[in-house]
Amino acid sequence: MSRTEAKKPSLCTNDPLTKERISFSLSVLSGIVKSCYGPTGRLKQLHNGMGGYVRTTSQSSALLDGLSITHPVLKVLTASVQNHISRFSDCGLFTAILCCSLVENFQRINFAACTVTKISRHLLSLSTDYLKSEACGCRISVDFDNIKTLLSLVRSILASKPACMLNKTEVNHLSTLVLKAFLLTIPHTIETNVVLGKCVIVPVKDKRVMDSTVFPGLLIEIPEFQLARTFPVKRVSSSTIKMALFCISMSGDLSSIGEGTVIVHHGISLEVAVLDQLLNLGKQLVNDQVGLVVCQKVVHPSLKQYLKEHHVITIDRVGVSMMEPLSKMTGSQPIAALHSVSPTCYGSLKDLCTESFVSKHFLHLIPNDTLVCSLILCNRSEMAWDELKLACQTAEHVLQLTTKQPLALLGGGCTETHLASYIRHKSFTLPTNVLKAIDCSRTQYQLVADAFCRSLECVACCLEHDDGEILTDMVYGHFWSIPSGFPCDCNWSDLALKCGCGIYNNQRNLNWTVLRSQCIPFAPQSCSNEPSIHSTDHLVLDCFTAKCSGLQVAVETANLILDLSYIVEDQN
């Protein structure tokens, strides 16, 4: 008899957002993400209280993976941020903070959910249209001939991860490496369908960050004893080594026999038959002048021995993840047959050499066309290395996204404050027919718009964690921060040195006000004509695609949460 258990009835909550439980959990979550934001963000230590691995991080992906969230509303929020991160890698904290503060601010004005939803959707479309239009004053186009912009982009990402424990020179060094590695993955010949190569990150811990390097080609780790015995390599010519790549097991085990039975007469060994085949294959490889054999799985020791005797280097157990870059880099096709191997499947290498780092030994496969490169990433501690790896992957992903849409947004809070002043200005000059289409009054619209802008400014404010004062100028709508402890009789213009993104210095009278104070709406001017964009070395930039999408996801998720009228929790 089948076991049937009575199901527990589900727990239902009416009007969940008015409940104490949710507002408390939301404020805790928003406190966590807000304090992590930016280059001076506070680090969080994740541990499970039972010993074991402790992770120190300030990055959204590690943070949200580590948090165990039970409240379903918060689950929706974190799931949407995590999904955003899995698509874009960057701007996770931005999305999370914006979403939290949108929920808080919209709840405060206390309108019917559908009114808020309609208006905020309109505000969102205003924002995205502005960001995507030519007239946008807070974005710059990325010129791939000018390495400076790209470098700024990578540097901003690495610098905003305080848990990597990098100083300024280290940030610069790593940014150059990441950019170099990325450029190596771009194919030389551009066809219609550009397929980028791959950058493999090789971990080397217990070394200084400054020892990190980039190699074109692949590094395959080999045991030390093998290192001594590998040379000399058999070459076809001085710059060509023939290579065979196998994706099947060469261990001499029997292939599948099918569903029926196989009867083997006494005295006949199938293993011997297979090994015989393997050695025949080895003979063919030697005759074809193959210098390197790489196998995804295990190679039989007898075959290895045979190949070694004929000066063929054998590397086995490289794993499935290495197959694609290997095949891509060398042009060889993974071979799946043990007999009659077609010579067209062989690939070629330019050279082969060995590299050693600390206690690790690598075989360096140098290809003719560099589509694949290896980034040796060093950091002092294991914890910081994990954080650094994540940061480098984010940077690589951002560079890939930027090739698709060669734009960047101003970082350092300037985009948020600029966009907020643009939206404020727009909401005051909105034509009546638009209001009619949304079916709301002007006051309603302005209240929601104000909540929207305050949420954007709140994200910018989260960059400052040391009680400094945050200002905005009334010309460009940029973000200026003043360190705490300034004398109160001091003039702001003496203290504000540089705006958040680094485009503007304090040269003109920019008419500063405290951010989030009531001020007259103004149309912020664009920065695109500024000569300093291309001359300044140290701009702070954000990924355009990731931030635009993060903005949309945050607003959509906030609307979703506000629209909840009922929760049904399955208790089983």
Next chain:
Amino acid sequence: MASAASLDLGRLVQEAEALASAVRGALGPRGGQVLMTRPTGETLLTRDGRRVLEALNLGSPTARMMVACVSSHHNMTGDGAKTFIILLSKLLRGLQAILDKREGSPFCEDIQRRERDQKHCHSLKQISQSLMTFQTHILDHIMAQDLRKHFLSAFSSWEGEISRDTMESILEAYFCGRIGNSHQKLLSQLSCDFYYRCIPFKNGKNEMLDLVNEYFLELHSAVTGLPVSNSRILEGLVLHRDFAVYCPADGDIRILIVTESIDSALSASGLEFVVNAEVQYQASQVWITKRTEAIMKHLQNNNIKVLLSSVKQQEIVIYYAKISGISIVECLSSEEISLLCKTTGISPFIPTQDNIHSAIAETMIAKFCRPLVLGSKRYVHLGLTRTCAFEPHCVIFCGPVHGVTEQHASAFHGAFKMLQQLFKAVDLSDGCEAQPENPNNTSKAVHCSWQQSATQQKFIMENISCNREKVNDQQLKTSMAETEKQFIDSSRWVDENPSCNQTDLQKSSDLAMPIVELESDFMFSALSDRGSSVRELQKLPLKCKHPSEMWVKNKSEPVVNNHRICNDAMTAIENTSTSVVSKQLNAAKEYWKPGNHIVPFKYEKSYKHTVQSYTNLVIQAGSVLSVGGNFEILLHYYLHSYAKQCQQPKITVISTVIADALLSIPKILYRTTKENSFTQVYFKATSALQTNQQLPMHQQGLESVYCKYQLVASVLHCLTKLLTIDLIIGIKRPPQKIDDPEEDL
């Protein structure tokens, strides 16, 4: 021991109201979302009433039954789960109020002498029967006679084409209820686009809808982490697998489907392979490899570029495919394979010894076949040409979380189910034929059944005085034995109904055989025969516009005059001297002509076409009404006026209860709006109806009448089922499923 409890209406009311309160917040365009967590911990957002109700994990058997009814209704129409449960709770509440009153209630009067605890159950049974009567007979007629003139047609031409504007407003109204106003516009545009892009030729819509509904899982993909606005329609199919081998190809790409492994194994099931020598083993391995190579070469020679496989192929096959420039997609689901076969009309290829040398005929042609990256997953994007039944397209749903994409996908699927319903029609004659035959209704029976709209009925009642026999109790009892119980109710009603203009011209002795065809739903009157003189109707202004269509059937059965109903006046001509005159104005035989039709269809130019004439249908395919509770208000209004006319107290009570319960839907819809409060809307609507004007429209958007009709019918059916339960018995074991041995036959 098994525990037994009798059905308690109060408990039913409580349960239904608790269920209704769970979904009420999500009803209508201004409703909110419901967030659900699964036992697995994932969260799901929904406004789908069925999902919510099913997630509640209820313990009570009656509540579970209600949820099961909701589910089965929703499965069919793709809509209306929330309305269903709200309506049900209101109906139960209404019935409870009647039973509580007791005094004067038609359901309680003749059982006063019975014991107290039986009494309650008995009246429930009676209510259930009256409901059944109402559902099977009255509802259709009210739909046909009263509501029908308010229906609009979604079709813009006689061929059943549907214009984009109309389609959009239908879909928009649908999505408004299903996902709220945040992304409703986007999704309705998306689904509208999908509809028009998938439809292969003008009249292929039903085939296309069937296919889309059946294979919806294969026709959509979801991407999380992107804004909803990134959702789009792609031309061609997306196979939810990655290429095992990808070799780019241009031009027309020939594609082959295989359902088994190309590489043959050493032995097959039921066969033995004997190894005599090592050389033999090696040779057979070589032979297998050579054979695979030969097959792949053969495919290459036949210019096959892509191999779609339902099973995993051996690495050796992949290796040779790569060499021969053939792309392979493996592990396709059987649904994907059958979708491919259906859209292209080809069958899978099976390599045998014979056909690996002949040319391959069964291939499909694609414009392109390339990898597609959606989110983090890699899929195969296939652009088929030469398809039948359906132009392949697929939908990509984007959203910040999985809950959103799933909600959108299920709403999208529901929309196509709804469209399928929209193109269905209801045939009234089916319902009439299904009525139980009265054994008394033989050749001698005199029967006159009037089936008319309530107002027309009234008109006739006032002007025609029918000669009516008082049927005495004894006669009643004789017929009772043979007829269904509902007839008793109806007969009694005839007896006691004072409002009927009965003239006692004749005494019962004269009567050879009284009435008794009780078209339970409708008034009927018995006309006497022979000597008795039926009063002539000559003084009445008789208008019969189409005498040609008036015809007399004279068989052994009663003479039936089928009249067409004209809207303003209608009447019947009777020859009083004939012995048997029977007049049946059957709504089912009612013929409408566009010219006579007084209801203007003038909202928008595309709706101008009237409901087609010369059909037996209560609801035409493609009938729609504007949204905003219009259907409910209309049905409420006509039920009320019907109840006023109705001579049968039980039906009157039932109709009133149903009419009042219907109003709860617009009440919830208009609960938060300021300009259109419910009372205003209701007042406007009823005053418009009284002056015979078209209903005022408050909102854009149309909804399918068929779905609404189905909803009312399903709710009534569910209610009937609930009320017929006598005892609820708790048992320890799960009930054994009774296997029907003839199931397979």
